[in-house]
Amino acid sequence: MTWLLYGANGYTGTLVARLAAARGERPVLAGRSAEKVGALARELGLESRRFALDDPDAIRRGLDGVSAVAHCAGPFIATAGPMARACVNAGVHYLDVTGEIDVFEELHGLGDRARAAGSVLLPGAGFDVVPTDCLAALLAEALPGADRLDLAFMAGGGPSPGTAKTAVQGMGQGGRARIDGVITEVPFGWRTIRAQFPSGPRTVVSVPWGDVSTAYHSTGIGTITTYTAVPGGALRAGQALRLNQLLRLGPVRQLAEAVAGRAAGPGERRRARSRSEVWGRTSAGDRTAQATLRAPNAYALTADSVVRAITRLDSVPPGFHTPSTAFGPGYVTDLDAVTLSGPHLTPAE
Numbered sequence: 499m500t501w502l503l504y505g506a507n508g509y510t511g512t513l514v515a516r517l518a519a520a521r522g523e524r525p526v527l528a529g530r531s532a533e534k535v536g537a538l539a540r541e542l543g544l545e546s547r548r549f550a551l552d553d554p555d556a557i558r559r560g561l562d563g564v565s566a567v568a569h570c571a572g573p574f575i576a577t578a579g580p581m582a583r584a585c586v587n588a589g590v591h592y593l594d595v596t597g598e599i600d601v602f603e604e605l606h607g608l609g610d611r612a613r614a615a616g617s618v619l620l621p622g623a624g625f626d627v628v629p630t631d632c633l634a635a636l637l638a639e640a641l642p643g644a645d646r647l648d649l650a651f652m653a654g655g656g657p658s659p660g661t662a663k664t665a666v667q668g669m670g671q672g673g674r675a676r677i678d679g680v681i682t683e684v685p686f687g688w689r690t691i692r693a694q695f696p697s698g699p700r701t702v703v704s705v706p707w708g709d710v711s712t713a714y715h716s717t718g719i720g721t722i723t724t725y726t727a728v729p730g731g732a733l734r735a736g737q738a739l740r741l742n743q744l745l746r747l748g749p750v751r752q753l754a755e756a757v758a759g760r761a762a763g764p765g766e767r768r769r770a771r772s773r774s775e776v777w778g779r780t781s782a783g784d785r786t787a788q789a790t791l792r793a794p795n796a797y798a799l800t801a802d803s804v805v806r807a808i809t810r811l812d813s814v815p816p817g818f819h820t821p822s823t824a825f826g827p828g829y830v831t832d833l834d835a836v837t838l839s840g841p842h843l844t845p846a847e
């Protein structure tokens with residue numbers, strides 16, 4: 499397979515490019531900056547291409563001779579649609595590393611066209627949302643008939659510039675959950691619960707994570723809330739709501755985005771030292787199922803997953819997929835240094 503890595507000069511894209519080369523893969527590196535992409539390509543001995551995503555003809559030419567695209571250039575709310583549509587038009591497989599609910603829903607809407615074209619659409623092939631999606635699917639299998647799903651994560655090591663800016667934008671837009679099958683706007687931080695992580699129980703606050711979209715498509719469970727742990731447990735629903743209100747103010751949001759954009763992203767030593775954890779629970783009547791997993795740093799897991807997934811897309815039926823519908827719920831345990839505990843059936847709380 500000849501595959502193209504778009505956004506190769508970004509933080510995540512560079513990690514993917516280096517890991518791919520180390521594993522003997524030969525992706526074509528691409529992006530908007532010929533200088534930055536070309537420098538990385540020369541270092542790794544790879545081909546490079548330069549094209550932007552605001553010209554459909556330029557994207558079409560950029561995909562010439564390519565079988566699959568790993569799309570790592572955000573903000574995905576602006577970039578995923580043009581690239582995914584170009585891939586479908588060309589009969590090319592597509593994956594990305596988004597965590598944005600609206601992007602998942604947009605690409606789900608392209609599923610029929612992708613199926614007819616022979617293209618696989620796999621958004622969320624990194625930390626967003628591989629661990630949570632696979633855990634959700636395992637929990638749904640363990641407790642048939644579950645009607646509620648709670649998912650929580652902790653990701654150590656700090657964010658990249660793109661992730662930090664997306665987080666600020668998301669907080670300014672408020673929260674979302676899936677309630678009775680419908681994605682519903684809710685206050686940011688509208689719920690807090692105790693999650694039983696492998697390292698111990700933590701209070702977690704609700705956030706609009708990608709599984710509000712994807713876990714429904716993977717499991718059919720109609721009520722889904724996603725959470726994250728806040729350092730020190732300091733942020734509760736009240737503080738989260740006030741932060742959300744502040745970030746709705748244009749000048750405040752712009753300042754926060756500018757600060758977030760200066761985030762360097764975790765360096766190699768910090769990635770090696772930091773870990774991530776995921777907890778999930780499904781409920782059906784008076785029964786619950788719970789499971790957890792430990793994983794490497796979120797960016798290390800993302801690079802590992804992208805390089806593994808892109809080479810497997812030819813074996814996936816065409817159309818829209820989540821990680822668990824593409825490769826099965828156990829896919830997450832194929833990744834380096836991931837350990838799973840559960841699912842365990844328990845009385846409902």
